[in-house]
Amino acid sequence: QVQLVESGGGLVKPGGSLRLSCAASGFTFSDYYMSWIRQAPGKGLEWVSYISSSSSYTNYADSVKGRFTISRDNAKNSLYLQMNSLRAEDTAVYYCARVNGDYDLIWGQGTLVTVSS
């Protein structure tokens, strides 16, 4: 059974940094692309980034490009999102997701990031 558990969320001041983690289990982590998606309070879903199975390829939404960095450690079955220069509009629940072969997603439960002074 696929399990994705996010951690690292919390309250951070504008301009600050935060690193999210996602622990994966129940599948061969190194076989899959992984992704981060976020959802601002009361709003819809926004794709943030994804990373290839070997970390050779990454892509980002324009809204986070240059500020966020996605990475993974296949030996630890873990996905990460380093978030720098955070803004109020980055406040959201951040979901980790496994990317299946045809870009459909299996989701974790999410971790809340609040950017406020």
Next chain:
Amino acid sequence: QSALTQPASVSGSPGQSITISCTGTSSDVGGYNYVSWYQQHPGKAPKLMIYDVSNRPSGVSNRFSGSKSGNTASLTISGLQAEDEADYYCSSYTSSSTLEFGGGTKLTVL
């Protein structure tokens, strides 16, 4: 503004059928069969309901079906049940090698 356009809300009575549309362009919905649909109950994570336009993951009720015509994908739920009341989101792969979502549709079961 979301890249994919969905109606903000739809409603139906128990037992009825409803359809939710998801309109994009030839650079996303129209260009690829990588359209998925997700169900999200309040306070919960999204759940995959349809992938590759019309395929159901194991465990998803056959009351859920998907289709596509041109730049518009659709999710149909037949035999509406109270438990279907939720938000529904479409997503598509794009020509920029990104993923994009619709703005979401709130389904109310009357």
